Amino acid sequence: MQYIDALITIFQSILFTCIVNYCLEDDKIKDNKKLILCIMLLSVDGFSITYLFGNSSVCIFVTHGLSILIVYLIFGKRMLKPIVAYSLIYSIVVIWISVFSNISYLILNNFLIHDIDILNITLVYISQIFLFVLCFLFRSKIRQIYKLLLDESNSVQYIIIISFFPDFLISLYNISDNIEPILSRNIILIALIAFIIFNVIDFRKTKKNSDEIHKLNRILTSKNTELKNIKDNYNLNILSLYELCDMNMYQDTSNLLKKIINTYQNSGNVYEKDAEGSSLLSLATKHVTRDDVKVIVSDNANFRLTTMKEMDLYRIIINIVNNAVKAMKNKGTIIAESYEDLNNIVINIANDGEKIPDNIINKIFDSGFTTKNNNNKNHGYGLSIVRELIEKHNGRIKVESNEYMTKFTIVLPINVAA
Structure with a gap:
């Protein structure tokens, strides 16, 4: 099973690197050595943290944070654009895995199938391969969404924040099933509260700025x-x-x-x-x-x-x-x-x-x-x-x-x- 996890992690790293580079268009990296280096670092990050420390929620956040750092260092000259692209494809993959694994588990559970966990994991692996194919086939659509996000003000910070939202969902799921260590559970709950408070404050600030812009637009229309x-x-x-x-x-x-x-x-x-x-x-x-x-x-x-x-x-x-x-x-x-x-x-x-x-x-x-x-x-x-x-x-x-x-x-x- 570890070999399969490593293989899936490599596929994910290839997907992340290729989609990020594809979204950057004229700013994309043309040096294949750098792309290979990015794939290798993401693969090591994705597999080693889980292998050494398990599938705890804290590990998920650490892995995600290190991945963003790796993408930033490899594509650093292009500032935050590659991070937006990475956060977008990361959210797509994590949400897909979370939704598909829960739906498949519920379906298999209704049929009272033996060894349900092994079969469910197998289906999740297969679904990921199917997702990789879809992402490469419809990469132009992903790039359109990426451009739309860049056109919106404050989109950079929001897409980075929102990319951590699936991590919190997985963490809450682990906490609800009592498979999360007490220390890790407390850390996640504190982080979630801080995450919510930060977003509330930030959205209030954004709303205030939006109201001021709306007021200025009314004045401009009147003038x-x-x-x-x-x-x-x-x-x-x-x-x-x-x-x-x-x-x-x-x-x-x-x-x-x-x-x-x-x-x-x-x-x-x-x-x-x-x-x-x-x-x-x-x-x-x-x-x-x-x-x-x-x-x-x-x-x-x-x-x-x-x-x-x-x-x-x-x-x-x-x-x-x-x-x-x-x-x-x-x-x-x-x-x-x-x-x-x-x-x-x-x-x-x-x-x-x-x-x-x-x-x-x-x-x-x-x-x-x-x-x-x-x-x-x-x-x-x-x-x-x-x-x-x-x-x-x-x-x-x-x-x-x-x-x-x-x-x-x-x-x-x-x-x-x-």
Whole structure:
């Protein structure tokens, strides 16, 4: 039986050395003498400790610890990577042996077979040979697991710690069967308690670090959103300046530019009900800087829920607002509001300017219709284009006007896939 144990130990040493070297890929040892030396040292370690001191649990830990030291010395220049690979294949082999030996023993015991211990040991030896073949056939899968472990933070220390876990299972099994000496039993129990305490403390520390990283990620996400909003506001302000310059409204352009520079000062004539004052409606009305025009904004809709680009919607709103300012003759109040109504986004833009005559109110969305003397033909989107663009996104626009108020209503369906 000792010769068989020695032979199995040599097979295990060959498996451990080859799998570790295979996992290292570009860092693997190419000198066969070193590999043979590693196999010899692991074989001597695995057989001699057991032969001299028996199969006590302490011997299992001593053998395991010496094996890690041997692998580290042979593959030392590659630091802890070979130890991770060794711990992985060691855990696979020990767990396989432990599980198979217990299952086979239970099965044989049910059949009341004589010499059950000898037969069980024989089956365990055969199962190990089968495991060696499987490990060599599926070594690429083992290397994938090895790489996955290396990709995880703290994996090096954890895989080393976890590799001792099967040793503790075997030790507890020996203790439960009363085949462990009292001194060895006490040493194992003390080591197990220390092992558990160490892992609890270490995992708590890891959890604390994980919570801090999660907190920092939330802050980073918030800052990214804030920066995106700043970028969007910047783009819309630039577009607003361009629109004003394009319509030769240079005084308004100057006033808006001053307003952008003095971002943190109150505008004085724009009252924003939304908390941040950075909504699309607010941005589309910022250029209205006349002292006699007041703008009330209540923006409660998420325009990203529609299929229309925010830039197109911005230009539509600014077109209607500019028309409203002219209809009011630069004096009065504009009310811009948005909200979500069932499956639609609704935008209302109202002003207290002059009533649109009944004979033209049904024509203002017609192509080519205008009441302005437009020489350069470049005043942004005309109302016909506004309606065409809105209808392209399955929306609709309507206008109603009387002696007290003129109101444009835009209804856009919410994109279900958004």
